[in-house]
Structure formats: C-alpha cells, structure tokens
Amino acid sequence: MAAADRVARAAGIVPGMALTHARALVPDLSAPLLDADADGDALERLAEWCLWLSPLVAIDAPDGIWIDSTGCDHLQGGEAPMLNTLAGRLASLGLTCRLALAETPGAAHALARYGRNDRIILSAGGQGAALAALPVGGLRLAGQTEEGLQRLGLRTIGALQAAPRAPLTRRFGADVMRRLDQAMGTVFEPIQPLRPRDAIAPRRSFVEPIGTAEAIATVIDVLVDDAAQELVRRGMGARLIDLVCDRVDASVQVCRVGLAAPAYEAAHIARLLREQIETIEPGFGIEAMQLVVVRIEPIPADGRMRGLLAAEHGAADLGCLIDRLRNREGIEQIYRLAEAGSHLPERTQVRVALPDASGRKRIPIAWQWSAQRPARLFSPPEPILVLSTLPADPPRLFVWRGGRHRVRAADGPERIHGEWWHDADEYGAVRDYWVVEDDEGGRFWLFRHGDGVHEWSGDLSWFVHGVL
Amino acid sequence: MNQHRETMELLREQIARIERRSKISDAARHLRTGLADVDRHLGGGLPCGVVHEFYGAGSDLRVAAKPSRFIASILADSEGQIVWISGRYLDLHLAGIRAAGLDAGRVICIETRPENVPGLCEDILRERAVAAVVADMDAPLSLTASRRLQLASEAGDTTGFLLHRESAPSDTGRLPPSACQTRWRVRGEPCVLPFSASLSLPALGPERWTIELLRQRGGRSASWSCEIPPYVTPHHLPLAPVLAHGSMAPAQSGPAGRVGTGAAYA
Numbered sequence: 088m089a090a091a092d093r094v095a096r097a098a099g100i101v102p103g104m105a106l107t108h109a110r111a112l113v114p115d116l117s118a119p120l121l122d123a124d125a126d127g128d129a130l131e132r133l134a135e136w137c138l139w140l141s142p143l144v145a146i147d148a149p150d151g152i153w154i155d156s157t158g159c160d161h162l163q164g165g166e167a168p169m170l171n172t173l174a175g176r177l178a179s180l181g182l183t184c185r186l187a188l189a190e191t192p193g194a195a196h197a198l199a200r201y202g203r204n205d206r207i208i209l210s211a212g213g214q215g216a217a218l219a220a221l222p223v224g225g226l227r228l229a230g231q232t233e234e235g236l237q238r239l240g241l242r243t244i245g246a247l248q249a250a251p252r253a254p255l256t257r258r259f260g261a262d263v264m265r266r267l268d269q270a271m272g273t274v275f276e277p278i279q280p281l282r283p284r285d286a287i288a289p290r291r292s293f294v295e296p297i298g299t300a301e302a303i304a305t306v307i308d309v310l311v312d313d314a315a316q317e318l319v320r321r322g323m324g325a326r327l328i329d330l331v332c333d334r335v336d337a338s339v340q341v342c343r344v345g346l347a348a349p350a351y352e353a354a355h356i357a358r359l360l361r362e363q364i365e366t367i368e369p370g371f372g373i374e375a376m377q378l379v380v381v382r383i384e385p386i387p388a389d390g391r392m393r394g395l396l397a398a399e400h401g402a403a404d405l406g407c408l409i410d411r412l413r414n415r416e417g418i419e420q421i422y423r424l425a426e427a428g429s430h431l432p433e434r435t436q437v438r439v440a441l442p443d444a445s446g447r448k449r450i451p452i453a454w455q456w457s458a459q460r461p462a463r464l465f466s467p468p469e470p471i472l473v474l475s476t477l478p479a480d481p482p483r484l485f486v487w488r489g490g491r492h493r494v495r496a497a498d499g500p501e502r503i504h505g506e507w508w509h510d511a512d513e514y515g516a517v518r519d520y521w522v523v524e525d526d527e528g529g530r531f532w533l534f535r536h537g538d539g540v541h542e543w544s545g546d547l548s549w550f551v552h553g554v555l
Numbered sequence: 556m557n558q559h560r561e562t563m564e565l566l567r568e569q570i571a572r573i574e575r576r577s578k579i580s581d582a583a584r585h586l587r588t589g590l591a592d593v594d595r596h597l598g599g600g601l602p603c604g605v606v607h608e609f610y611g612a613g614s615d616l617r618v619a620a621k622p623s624r625f626i627a628s629i630l631a632d633s634e635g636q637i638v639w640i641s642g643r644y645l646d647l648h649l650a651g652i653r654a655a656g657l658d659a660g661r662v663i664c665i666e667t668r669p670e671n672v673p674g675l676c677e678d679i680l681r682e683r684a685v686a687a688v689v690a691d692m693d694a695p696l697s698l699t700a701s702r703r704l705q706l707a708s709e710a711g712d713t714t715g716f717l718l719h720r721e722s723a724p725s726d727t728g729r730l731p732p733s734a735c736q737t738r739w740r741v742r743g744e745p746c747v748l749p750f751s752a753s754l755s756l757p758a759l760g761p762e763r764w765t766i767e768l769l770r771q772r773g774g775r776s777a778s779w780s781c782e783i784p785p786y787v788t789p790h791h792l793p794l795a796p797v798l799a800h801g802s803m804a805p806a807q808s809g810p811a812g813r814v815g816t817g818a819a820y821a
Binding site for chain 2: 239244290357365405407408409411412415417418419422423424426432435436441456459460461462464465466481482483487488490492494495496497498522524525526527528529530553554555
C-alpha cells in the first residue's frame with residue numbers, strides 16, 4: 088500500500104501495509120495499481136498551477152511542492168492569509184494539504200510532514216526549536232541511514248543536533264549533517280525551480296562519464312554555442328545562467344553565474360562558466376550536463392549599436408571584465424568613484440555601482456582643480472590635540488595618533504561653508520582648512536570647526552582630514 | 556660548426572624564456588615615473604608585467620598617502636583599467652588622485668576582507684584585461700606569497716603595485732624579503748621656506764620628497780631628492796622649477812600636476 092485515503096485510514100489501513108493484509112481488513116477495498124509516472128506528471132501540473140502564488144515553485148518529490156514565497160506574501164495580505172487562500176483553493180480542487188512556512192526548504196519539508204498542525208508558520212530563526220521534537224525521517228535521508236540512526240537511539244532531530252558530528256559523518260557519510268545544516272539554515276540549499284516550457288536549456292548526455300577539467304570545458308563550449316544561437320534568434324541576452332551537472336551517483340551539481348548586463352556572446356558566457364569549473368566536483372564522473380538560462384532580458388538596442396563602433400570596443404571588454412570580477416568569491420564591494428556636486432570633501436565623491444546604469448555623464452567641477460587635496464581621506468576626520476595656537480592661525484604644536492608635530496610652515500585658510508540646503512543644522516557652520524608642514528617634512532590637511540571668532544560657526548576643535 | 560651555433564642560439568632562447576627575461580628587456584613596456592633621472596636609472600621607467608612594492612615613511616608610514624600619489628602619477632602614464640583592492644574601507648579621495656594625474660574613471664575599486672587580499676590580488680593579476688592592480692596591504696607578505704604574486708603578474712602581463720600600510724615595519728626596521736621587482740620608499744622632507752619678513756608662520760614652499768629605490772632585481776638601488784611644484788591648473792604654463800644649487804632646469808612639458816614635473820637631483 089503506497090497511500091490510503093481518509094475512509095481507508097479510518098478502517099485501519101496505513102501505507103506500507105501488505106495488500107493481502109488490507110484486503111483481509113476491508114474485503115471490498117478499491118486498490119488501483121500505483122502509477123509513479125502518472126503521479127509525477129500530476130504533481131508537476133499541480134506545481135505549475137501554483138505559479139499564481141510565486142514565480143519560484145519547485146517539486147519536492149514524491150508528494151510535495153516547495154513555493155519560494157519571498158516577497159509574495161504582501162500580495163495576499165500577509166503570511167497567514169496567503170496560506171489560507173492557498174488551502175482554500177487547493178480544497179476547491181478536491182485536494183487535502185498540509186502547509187508549512189519556514190525559512191529553509193528543509194524545515195518546511197519536515198514540518199509539513201511531521202508537524203503537529205496542518206498549517207504552520209515558523210518565525211525567522213525558529214527552526215532549531217520547532218524541529219527538535221520531529222523524527223529524523225523529516226530530514227530527507229536515505230532509508231538505510233534513517234534506520235541506522237534510529238538503531239543508535241537518535242530518533243528526533245533534536246537528539247541528532249546534540250550528538251557529536253564527526254563519528255556520525257564517519258559512519259553514515261556527509262549526507263546526514265548536510266541535510267541537518269540545510270534544514271537549520273546554516274548551509275544554503277537552492278531549490279530547483281520549475282522552468283517555463285520555452286526555457287533555453289541545451290543538454291548533452293555522454294556515452295562515458297567525464298571528469299576532467301578539459302572535457303568539462305569542451306562541453307561548456309558546445310552548450311554555450313547552442314544557447315547563444317537561441318539567444319540571438321530571440322534577440323535576448325542572458326542575465327543568470329545555471330550549469331547543471333548530473334553525476335553518476337545520481338546527485339546534481341549546480342554552478343550559477345550572473346551577468347551585469349544581458350549578453351549573448353558565446354565567448355563571454357563560456358569564459359565566465361569556465362572559471363567555475365574548479366567548483367564542480369565530478370566525483371565518479373558526470374554523465375550529463377545542461378545549461379539553463381534562468382533569466383533573460385531583451386538587449387537594449389542602443390547599447391549594442393554602440394558596440395559596432397570601433398571606439399566603443401573597450402566598453403564591451405569592460406562589461407566582460409566586471410562580470411568576471413563579480414563572479415569571484417570574496418569581493419564585498421565593487422565600484423568606481425565619481426564626482427558629486429558638493430564642497431565638503433567627504434561629499435565630493437560618490438560610489439557608482441558597476442556598470443554605471445544611470446548613463447549620466449559626470450563632468451569634473453572646475454573649482455576642485457585649484458586646491459591641494461590628499462590622496463587618502465580619513466573617514467571620519469581624526470581629532471587632534473592642539474597644544475599651542477593663536478586665534479586666527481593654525482596650531483603651532485599638535486598631537487596626532489600619539490606623535491607630537493611641530494608646525495614650521497602653513498598655507499591657508501581655505502574656508503568651506505556648511506551646506507544649509509541639505510541640512511538646516513549646517514547653516515552658518517564653517518570649516519577652515521590649512522595645509523601645514525611639520526619639522527620632519529610631513530604635510531597634514533587640518534581643519535578647524537568654526538571661523539575662530541564666532542561661537543555659532545563652530546566649536547573651534549581641530550581635526551586631521553588627510554595626509555598630503 | 557654552423558649547426559652548433561644554431562643549437563646554442565636555441566638553447567639561449569630557451570633559457571631566456573625560462574628566466575622570463577624577454578618581456579622585461581622589452582624597452583617599450585615601461586611606465587614612466589616622469590622623473591627623468593629615475594627613468595634613466597631604471598632604463599625607461601618601471602617595467603610592466605612585474606610587481607613593485609611601496610612603503611611610506613615618518614608620519615605617513617601607516618597612511619601611505621605619498622606613495623599613493625606616486626603610484627597614481629605613474630599610472631597616469633598607462634592605459635586601460637586599474638583595479639584598486641583594499642581589505643577594509645577604501646579611503647581613496649577622488650580629488651587627490653586626480654590631482655596626481657590619474658583619471659578616476661579608469662579605477663575600479665574593490666573592497667574585500669583582509670585575509671582575501673593576497674588571493675584576490677593574485678587572481679586579478681592573472682586577468683589580462685586589467686592593466687594594473689594596486690593593493691593596500693594590511694598584513695606582511697611572506698616570500699612565497701610575493702613570489703606567487705610575481706608569477707601571476709608575469710602570467711597575466713599585468714603590473715602589480717603593493718602598497719604597504721598597516722604591514723609596514725617601523726621606518727628603520729628590517730623589511731621582510733620579497734620576490735618583487737622593485738621596492739620603493741617615499742619620504743617627505745622639510746621644504747625650502749620662501750623668504751618672509753614677518754614673524755608669523757611662514758608660507759609653504761614647494762613639496763620635497765626623497766624617493767628611495769631600496770631594491771631592484773638585477774639593478775642598483777638609488778635615492779633621489781625631488782621637488783614637487785604646487786599644483787597648477789591645466790591651462791597654466793608649466794614653469795621651470797629652480798634647482799637647489801640655483802641653476803635653471805629645462806622646462807618639462809608633462810601633464811600638469813604630475814609628480815614628475817618637479818626636478819630631480821640625486
């Protein structure tokens with residue numbers, strides 16, 4: 088018995104029972120033959136039906152569906168009303184369901200099957216407490232592993248969490264801890280979303296499994312060529328690409344590359360993917376590879392027309408370079424510095440994301456060329472201790488970062504007024520900037536809050552804003 | 556006999572290829588510093604496709620503002636994209652590097668975690684589309700790590716500039732060994748004060764730097780003292796700077812504001 092409906096369950100029939108046993112209990116039992124393929128098709132149709140709720144829907148075989156509702160709940164009036172609507176619509180199709188909303192696919196899977204209620208909403212970070220009492224069966228483990236764990240007395244997820252990790256990994260393989268971490272959210276687990284039927288997804292299966300970097304690179308070139316031709320035919324560019332590798336041991340490796348601007352050039356895409364080869368673990372070999380263009384966007388006409396001009400070839404190369412940089416690990420920020428129309432040194436520059444989508448032409452402001460500016464600007468300005476000064480002059484002796492500096496010459500002041508059109512508090516505020524040189528030849532860019540005479544213009548404190 | 560000579564030629568070529576000298580000897584592939592004496596000493600300028608190290612000195616040791624300006628003025632001579640890597644908040648000031656002659660539109664700024672700087676630097680040095688990489692180093696680099704950077708630089712034909720900031724030992728301390736092509740220290744010197752009759756604080760004279768070439772692979776170390784003229788707007792005529800011993804130097808027509816428009820005297 089693979090499944091039993093409510094009436095059958097009331098009669099004492101449970102899944103896993105032998106058919107003869109069930110027939111003994113209920114002689115007139117209707118038991119159609121299990122058709123796994125038809126069930127799979129039906130589940131896929133149901134998953135497609137779920138697309139009204141969210142664009143990211145994945146099948147959790149054999150009996151579940153994941154819906155990534157991030158950013159979709161407000162359309163239904165919140166999380167609880169969203170689940171109510173979903174349950175109501177499923178009931179009108181004649182389906183009973185158990186719904187669980189959690190931060191990770193693993194936790195939602197476990198709660199939907201083993202949770203106390205048939206509708207559960209887990210708050211952020213609540214996986215640990217909510218899953219602790221559930222049986223280990225909720226972790227999507229292989230049948231043997233689950234039995235082994237139960238034999239060890241690790242019946243609940245909470246017990247598994249408390250158990251030492253290393254011996255369990257040695258005995259059952261890395262899968263147990265990976266599934267646990269995925270459910271808890273310490274390891275990210277991507278779901279395989281349902282693809283639209285017209286997705287660009289060339290696929291190659293191999294006679295012999297492959298495992299070398301060269302072989303993978305060759306296959307990438309072939310797949311990218313196919314995808315690029317299709318992209319050109321549609322006049323679209325790819326923004327997000329997944330390379331899906333099916334391994335001999337039935338596991339799937341996915342590497343994903345993003346592009347800063349839609350692109351269809353085979354060389355560009357192939358180069359980005361080839362740099363990801365190192366992250367693929369072929370294991371005993373890869374038997375099939377598929378390139379899935381996850382997101383496509385139309386190519387802006389003007390952007391490509393400019394590419395035809397020889398002078399603009401540099402720009403195309405730059406987009407390629409930025410894509411490659413961005414797909415590297417470990418980069419936290421990538422930007423350019425650009426002019427901002429302001430007088431205050433810390434506001435004269437802004438960070439512009441790459442590539443610059445605003446398309447604004449930035450023209451340097453002429454007055455900034457006339458004054459000395461440090462190459463490195465302290466942020467925030469560092470306060471200094473002034474030991475000797477005259478009211479309108481720069482300090483003669485000051486302490487900065489624990490060192491005494493005796494001033495022998497100075498240039499200034501360069502007065503910069505607060506920008507009252509940004510902030511009313513800055514009205515009347517004044518900074519006087521000086522370039523001073525100490526006895527050892529070090530040059531500092533100092534400023535004083537206030538004009539040195541009027542209290543309202545500043546509190547006469549001194550700062551170093553940079554070293555020249 | 557003739558055959559022997561051909562064999563010898565082939566062997567020499569192979570050795571040169573192993574030693575990777577062919578690229579360095581290529582005279583066209585140099586970045587001019589703009590200081591005539593320095594360029595002459597280096598045989599045309601800083602070679603491309605290798606790694607150069609820079610240290611600050613004195614109160615500038617940890618900030619390294621002078622070496623930053625020096626690097627910016629050297630890179631003003633190059634073409635292509637420049638990547639500037641930092642392991643924390645990158646405090647580059649646009650007005651300052653532009654005053655050194657470098658167009659900020661060519662600089663891609665990257666921030667990462669401190670432990671990622673050498674690895675990322677190596678990765679990007681291998682990138683052929685990048686002309687130069689400048690890295691703010693916050694931790695000392697081992698000999699092996701600097702060798703890796705040097706090899707990556709040769710492989711990618713990219714010039715690397717390592718700017719030692721937090722990692723710089725004290726002024727007089729021993730510098731760690733490295734496999735870089737050159738090693739520089741830029742130090743500010745007290746300027747020559749213009750004559751002033753009043754007793755108040757005198758005005759500044761032109762900046763004076765001592766540029767020390769501490770180490771050079773296959774070459775001599777040297778030291779130069781030079782005057783950096785006050786920054787002039789591009790539409791001003793470049794003025795002939797006065798040398799310390801009073802004679803006039805020939806007026807140089809470089810891009811105004813570059814460090815190199817000053818006169819150098821050894």
